[in-house]
Amino acid sequence: MSQDQNFNSTDLIAFLWSKRKALIIVTAIAFVASIGVSMFMTPYYMSRAVVFPTKANSVDFNSNSRNSVVEFGDEADAERLLQVLISPEIRDSLTRKYNLYEHYEIDSNEAHAKFEFQKAYEGNVKFNRTRYNSINIDVYDTDPIQAADMANDIVRLVDTVMNKMIRQRAIGPMWAIQDQVKLIRTEMGDYSDRLRTLSDTGVVSKDERGNMYTDYLEALRANKRELATEIKRKIDATQTYASDYDTYSNLIEFSSLRYSNIMDVNDQARQYAQTNIQQTIRQSMAEVPDKKAKPKRSIIVIFSTISVLIFAIFVLLAIEKIKELRLKS
Numbered sequence: 001m002s003q004d005q006n007f008n009s010t011d012l013i014a015f016l017w018s019k020r021k022a023l024i025i026v027t028a029i030a031f032v033a034s035i036g037v038s039m040f041m042t043p044y045y046m047s048r049a050v051v052f053p054t055k056a057n058s059v060d061f062n063s064n065s066r067n068s069v070v071e072f073g074d075e076a077d078a079e080r081l082l083q084v085l086i087s088p089e090i091r092d093s094l095t096r097k098y099n100l101y102e103h104y105e106i107d108s109n110e111a112h113a114k115f116e117f118q119k120a121y122e123g124n125v126k127f128n129r130t131r132y133n134s135i136n137i138d139v140y141d142t143d144p145i146q147a148a149d150m151a152n153d154i155v156r157l158v159d160t161v162m163n164k165m166i167r168q169r170a171i172g173p174m175w176a177i178q179d180q181v182k183l184i185r186t187e188m189g190d191y192s193d194r195l196r197t198l199s200d201t202g203v204v205s206k207d208e209r210g211n212m213y214t215d216y217l218e219a220l221r222a223n224k225r226e227l228a229t230e231i232k233r234k235i236d237a238t239q240t241y242a243s244d245y246d247t248y249s250n251l252i253e254f255s256s257l258r259y260s261n262i263m264d265v266n267d268q269a270r271q272y273a274q275t276n277i278q279q280t281i282r283q284s285m286a287e288v289p290d291k292k293a294k295p296k297r298s299i300i301v302i303f304s305t306i307s308v309l310i311f312a313i314f315v316l317l318a319i320e321k322i323k324e325l326r327l328k329s
Contacts, residue, residue: 015316015317015320016313019316022312022316023309023312023313023316026308026309026312027305027308027309027312029308030304030305030307030308030309031301031304031305033304034300034301034304034305035297035301037300037304039297041295041297041300042142043142043292043294043295044124044140044141044142044292044293044294044295045140045141045142045143045144045147045289045291045292045293046138046139046140046147046289046293046294047138047139047141047144047147047148047150047151047286047287047288047289048136048137048138048139048151048284048286049136049137049151049152049154049155049282049284049285049286050134050135050136050137050282050283050284051081051134051135051137051155051158051280051281051282051283052072052073052133052134052135052280052281052282052283053072053073053077053078053080053081053133053135053280053281054071054072054073054077054279054280054281055071055072055073055074055077072133072281073133074133075133077133078129078133078134078135079129081135081158081280082127082129082135084158084161084162084165085127085135085137085154085158086127087161089157089161089164090154090157090158090161091121091125093153093157094125094150094153094154094157095117095121097153098146098149098150100117100120100121101113101117103146104117104120104121104124106120123140124139124140124141125138125139125140125150125154126138126139126140134283137151137154137155137286138151139151139154139286140293140294144288144289144290145288147286147288147289148286148287148288148289149286151285151286152285152286155280155282155285155286158279158280159277159278159279159280162279163277163279170269170270173269174266174269174270177262177265177266177269178266180262181259181262181263181266184255184258184259184262185259187251187255188252188255188256188259191248191251191252191255192252194244194248195245195248195249195252198237198241198244198245198248199245201237201241202233202234202236202237202238203234203237203238203241203242203244203245204234204238204245205245205249206246206249209238209242212231212234212235212238213235215231216228216231216232216235219231
């Protein structure tokens with residue numbers, strides 16, 4: 001391509017130098033205008049609280065297991081905590097307490113009020129998981145005190161919401177377990193009645209059966225007829241109903257073990273249904289900020305000025321190119 005058809009770097013520098021006055025004027029106007037605009041932008045303060053998730057199974061009320069209530073959670077626990085933080089329960093609680101619709105200057109009667117409010121809320125309340133699995137709770141607000149209060153309230157609301165979820169999850173199993181407890185008690189009572197009936201007929205346990213014949217013979221030798229008759233009655237009854245007696249004995253033993261295990265589960269379910277503990281490990285609570293977080297006026301001024309300068313250069317190049325095309329035509 002020839003030099004008269006396209007600008008090379010020397011031509012571009014020469015062209016910009018020839019237009020330096022216009023570029024300087026435009027850049028200066030953009031610089032002053034961006035300063036003026038940035039000065040009128042509302043300053044926002046940012047307050048941060050940092051929490052760590054606990055393990056999902058950290059609330060363990062089984063006395064035989066190690067209590068891990070202070071163990072740090074993994075990535076899955078951090079994601080679970082994030083889902084709780086963005087839940088409507090926390091958002092609605094903050095909205096009521098701080099009257100956020102009015103605070104964000106949103107008319108709740110407008111057609112798209114909920115959409116506008118959600119956009120404002122998500123822009124001012126942010127949750128981010130770090131590579132260490134901690135959660136940063138950042139609240140931006142024009143009032144630094146309210147920013148800190150909202151961040152700390154979110155930390156406390158996490159406990160409220162998560163404990164509520166645990167209690168709701170435990171209520172159903174708790175009632176189901178109690179029904180099982182009643183059923184086992186009824187079965188154990190039935191088995192005990194059957195054993196009592198068999199005992200009344202003379203059936204004895206396995207431990208007593210070994211000496212029955214010896215005792216019977218000794219009673220005969222000692223001419224203790226009443227005792228011998230009683231022992232003979234037990235021997236006959238045991239020979240007839242020993243298998244039934246052993247079956248009900250085993251059922252009672254098995255039911256007792258089931259009853260013991262299910263009572264442990266019942267106690268744990270009751271504890272879950274009544275739980276009200278701290279569900280996060282709090283690294284730092286939010287403090288009242290003393291310096292605004294945004295807008296960054298210097299960045300706004302620099303970015304705006306450079307953007308206008310680049311745009312002005314492209315406009316001048318376009319104008320110059322149009323002139324060349326008109327001359328050729």
